[in-house]
Amino acid sequence: MKKIIELKNITKSFDGEVVLDNISLDIYDNEFITLLGPSGCGKTTTLRIIGGFETPDSGDVIFMGEDIKDVPPYKRNVNTVFQRYALFPHLNVFENVAFSLREKKVPKDEIKRKVTEMLTLVALKGFEKRSVTSLSGGQQQRVAIARALVNQPKVLLLDEPLAALDLKLRKDMQVELKNIQKATGITFVFVTHDQEEALSMSDTVVVMSEGRIQQIGTPVDIYNEPTNAFVADFIGESNILDGVMLEDRKVSFAGQVFECVDEGFDRREPVDVVVRPEDVDIVPADRGMLKGVVTSVTFLGVHYEIIVDIDGFKWMIQTTDFWDVDETIGLVIEPDAIHVMKKSEYSGMFGDYSTFSDEMEEIGEVEIEELAEIEERGGNRTESGKTDE
Amino acid sequence: MNKKTSSLVQRLTLTPYSVWAVLFIVVPLVFVAYYAFTDSSFAFTTDNITRFFTATSVVDDGETVREVHTYLVIFMRSLKLAVISTVICLLMGYPLAYIMARAPEKTQKILLTLIMIPMWMNFLIRTYAWMTILQDKGILNGFLTALHLRPVHVIGTESAVIIGMVYDYFPYMVLPIYSVMAKLDVRLLEAASDLGCPGPSVLRRVIWPLSIPGVLSGVTMVLVPSISTFYISQKLGNGKFFLIGDAIEGQYVANNLHFAAAIAFILMVILLVCMALMQKLANRKLIVA
Structure with missing residues (x-):
């Protein structure tokens, strides 16, 4: 090209x-x-x-x-x-x-x-x-x-x-x-x-x-394949966890060792691990690789968005099945659902849903501001009003 | 129910303005028209109107002696001076308004204040100030002599009258154009540039047509008072340029109220027709351009 x-x-x-x-x-x-x-x-x-x-x-x-x-x-x-x-x-x-x-x-x-x-x-x-x-x-x-x-x-x-x-x-x-x-x-x-x-x-x-x-x-x-926590968080929803790369195709996070498909990291290199909310499978608690308690459920039409507390870290998971608050569920994460990223300046800033409700409010405010701005400009349009430069 | 009460409230709050408008705008206009079409015993007549168009006088300019239509000549003279002043105001005011609208906010405020300061002074005082400046032995010529330049004779010429008019009415040209320009969306100028227009083209094809409403009100606000002014011509023109405003004043002072009203009435009608034509022209231009 x-x-x-x-x-x-x-x-x-x-x-x-x-x-x-x-x-x-x-x-x-x-x-x-x-x-x-x-x-x-x-x-x-x-x-x-x-x-x-x-x-x-x-x-x-x-x-x-x-x-x-x-x-x-x-x-x-x-x-x-x-x-x-x-x-x-x-x-x-x-x-x-x-x-x-x-x-x-x-x-x-x-x-x-x-x-x-x-x-x-x-x-x-x-x-x-x-x-x-x-x-x-x-x-x-x-x-x-x-x-x-x-x-x-x-x-x-x-x-x-x-x-x-x-x-x-x-x-x-x-x-x-x-x-x-x-x-x-x-x-x-x-x-x-x-x-x-x-x-x-x-x-x-x-x-x-x-x-x-x-x-x-x-x-x-x-x-x-987002390169860092910023991209992973900005594009879609992501659970981003601290992890350690044990060897090629083996990463540890959330207190467990997982198989993955990523290679080329140093041995025992600290990394950011991305798991997309739609890539997690929910199973009965005793059969899961991870175990957690549902803390909130939001119905979004096509699916439910649930927040699951796993040892204090809040995961977001999208599922078409209904799980009630306070239910204990198990999670299974397939190797190709795990994406490993190098640490960056954005590490630790994104990807934890413990403050999810705050974040939602913030997004709401931004949208309202934008709307106001749009209206203001739109309103001026006919008289070709001067807006910001 | 609710709507009715609110409209009643609205009407009540509007009452003072309506009363004001009727008392000080409509009633005087009716009186002008009434006086224009009546004689001294208040019987209906069109004599005053016809007199404006037919009255003649003899002019002897030293070489030839001619008979002319007195008031038509005066009117044309007023019109000429007013148009020249308006054009000068527009030529100076338009670029200034543009520069102001594009300047940083602070500069805009300073320029606005500078333009408005003369308006805070009394009209008569401003005109007297120009007399002292423009006199043959006035400030201007003193300055020129000090620079070893030839003194100029300005006072008592048409130029002096035009200078006075331009000075007095200049803010009325700048301010409406400025307010339109300041509201102009910068992105429209960027869009024009993006679509292949170099600077002069942006001015001609976007800024100018969009600023026409400001130009029209500026022209109106300068042309109307300068066509009917009388004081400036008396003081700066040494009374040599008898204008339509002077004619009205003269008839009024001579207690010839009916004819004064007739001249005022005719002037008003002519101005209204001119404005309407201008507006129409501008509208058509806007759609076609």
Whole structure:
């Protein structure tokens, strides 16, 4: 595969605060790559550097073999779908999409042909004369995509494009975006904080935290072989335990020795062990490798999520069978359900569900804040209100 | 039930404003119209209106002697000075508003204060200040002489009147444009740049059309008072440029209330028509552009 963008040792700080800390990343032709991380991890800044809206303090931005660090956005063969769309409120749907073509003085009939083609692609044919402020969020989203694609850029940058949509619409748009990417063959660089979205759409996922890249890989790799406790915790749910690697394919944790499939560690090397909640089998207490007491049960539709106390460490386990609080159950963990990771700076910070309820509250608060932010921006949209920079 | 009471409360709270608006806006306007269409015995007449369009006087500028339509000439002169002042205000005010809107918050506040400070001073005092500056032996010429430059004769010229108008009404141009610009979403500018527009193009295709509402209210707020001003022309123009405002004042002082009202009424109608046309033009431009 051909490299289309190379970021080399990019560093960027705002007001003395380091936002990107020596980031290097290769982006290949035709791929759907997602920058994933919690807010403040530097993913949007990375995107803005590719788009030309920020200049890195140091490092190089190579686009198809050329250093474009000092090339202004309007000269880059890259287009962006902005967070909350940033459609031009004074122009109708047709003119929004035609915006870049008019700048290039493309002949009128060709503009008409291309815009129509794009509006067909995003299923908005017949909306040409509509004012963009009269459209729903999902429709505005489509206009933004059509507007960015009409120029046939080599790379399309998408900055949390689905964040303002409701769940159902978001799912539909995920599929649609993926289809558009396949149909056009354009490289998509997608920024999101939603791990599910990242896993379901991407060819490559780049997990970021605190201005650094934690892991680059396919969604399956990222989920099954997280490199450290941060990635394991951020992508899906994980029980992360302190363990010791006894020898190849043998690890001890939770007071027991388990067979596993991991190799290449030093003898008696301290490690982090990841066990996914869905990979644990529940058996009667006397037949389990581990034994614990159920401390809470949450019904989630498809399955129950139960918290099990095993010698003071709280495990999360997903099961389709009902187990009541205070029941003692046994756990069986198959070798391929165990993933061993090197110790990292994130060791011990994640993966214990003893404070699970607190954590849930925190997540809830973040979402409420985000919603408020979205509403605020959405409310300003029609009067093109100035929001944060 | 609930809705009814709340709407009653709403109406009650609005009462003072309604009373105010009726007493000080509607009633005076009705009086202006009433006086404009009546004679001194308050019988209906259109004489005052016709007089505005037909009255003539003889002008002798030393070379030729001509007969002209007095008030139409005065009106055109007022219009010319007002339009020139408005254009100058717009040309100076638009870039300033843009720079202010993009400046750091602290700078914005300082600039805003600087623009507003002159408005805290009395209008007459401001105009007198300009008299002392622009006089033949005034501050400006003193300054020029000190720099060994040739003194200029400004006072009593159209330029002096325009300077006075621009100075007085400049804030009314800057502030509405600034408030629209400050609300402009930065991401729209980024989007334009992303879609291939270099700076001047962003200005022409995004910033300008989106700031038109501010420009319109700025133009209105400068054009209307400068077309009807009378004091500035008297003081800075040495009374040589008789404007429509001077005409109204003159008729009023001469106790010719009915004709003064007629001139005011005609001026009002012309301005309203102009504003409506401008608004319409702007709306159409917005949709097509």
